[in-house]
Amino acid sequence: MIPYGKHSIFEEDIQAVSDVLENGFLTQGEQVPLFENALCEYTGASFAVACNSGTSGLHIACLAAGVEASDVVWTVPNSFAASANCARYCGAEVDFVDIDPVSRNICVNALIDKLHLAAAEKRIPKVLIVVHFAGSSCDMAAISAVTEPYGIVLIEDAAHALGANDALGNRVGACKYSAMTVMSFHPVKSITSAEGGAVMTNDDEYAESARRYASHGITRDPQLFDATHHNEPWFYAQIELGYNYRLSDVHAVLGRSQLRRLDTFVQARRALAKAYDDALQSLPVKRPLLDMDSAWHLYTIELTEHDRTTVFTALRERGIGVNVHYIPIHLHPYYQQLGFKAGQFPHAEHYYNNAITLPLFPALTADNQQEVIRQLKEVLV
Ligand SMILES: *Cc1c(COP(=O)(O)O)cnc(C)c1O
Helix, strand or coil: CECCCCCCCCHHHHHHHHHHHHHCCCCCCCHHHHHHHHHHHHHCCCEEEEECCHHHHHHHHHHHCCCCCCCEEEECCCCCCHHHHHHHHCCCEEEECCECCCCCCECHHHHHHHHHHHHHCCCCCCEEEEECHHHCCCCHHHHHHHHHHHCCEEEEECCCCCCCECCCCCECCCCCCCCEEEEECCCCCCCCCCCCEEEEECCHHHHHHHHHHCECCEECCHHHCCCCCCCCCCCCEECCCCCECCCCHHHHHHHHHHHCCHHHHHHHHHHHHHHHHHHCCCCCEECCCCCCCCCCCCEEEEECCCCHHHHHHHHHHCCECCECCCCCHHHCHHHHHCCCCCCCCHHHHHHHHHEEEECCCCCCCHHHHHHHHHHHHHHCC
8 A cells, every 4th residue: 555644764863863762861851952953943933842742732832822711712624633622722712714725724815704703703812723734835924914913823733834935935934924833743744753743933932931831831940930938959840730742852863863854855745746736637636736835745636526435445445545634623523512513614624525635755656656646547537
């Protein structure tokens, strides 16, 4: 079976990890700050807070933004559940903005309309989490222009988009238009640390706060607590309820080693996306926008004339490990129990009903890609 996504591990990665295992600290050593610095250097952001998954990164980003049970957080339905769950962890109410059927990212006009309604009801969200679906950047300049007058904190879920640029040439993760950007280093993503994530920001207070929440809410900064009775040299203080979301040094060194290959990985993904785009022109499918600034985490087509289940099953039987991204978040039973209904976000639902993700990862060979294309053509006759 040709999988839909797969990590690429090189000898240097293995060497780097065994070096830490043999000689270094396994956790809380020098590898995490080194990885964080490398992420800042790559993206251009001032601060990185490494954590043990993209999901924990989203959670501490929400906490750093001050999300509480009385707040509302908006995101998009066309994403992995973590984009919404992070707000629920804080007790906040979640709502969704439908996607644009062409970009499959948040629809800016739908956002504008929904904000007008929310303003009338005095229920403006504290945070908007946008998702760079499949690795293609949202129009961050437009989105921030719309949300800024309301004082909404913008968080980018860039789990798909490390290595991408926006249309203006800004690197995803630079946080030019957002408060924080969250990365994931799960094995199917742009680079991997096995499990891992990071919160990027240019704001030192967000960085400090996110870092505290990732480590029990504990600080040693005497300015943050009443130090008058606590000048003992061992003293530290837990000033809020945090978590253990720290990344280990073993994971961090793998992430930093992988980061050196990020541009090569993304170039390979872009070339494969271009090859799919050329090869699928004549087929009855809707292709994704050919965004050459995208990190191309996923290549997803929409069937226009065929039944998705039939095509999906036939491709799997032919050894093509197709997948589907995403079941709209509001259709999951957990969110249905919160009151969401089918039909509420028609573009995300229509997209989902016809979508198939084709194999795309840096090590996919031209021969394997030709095999995917050949099988797809046969199934779609
Ligand atoms: C992978 C992913 C996450 C979660 O990342 P983990 O590192 O697996 O926790 C969040 N959002 C999106 C859009 C993702 O694809």
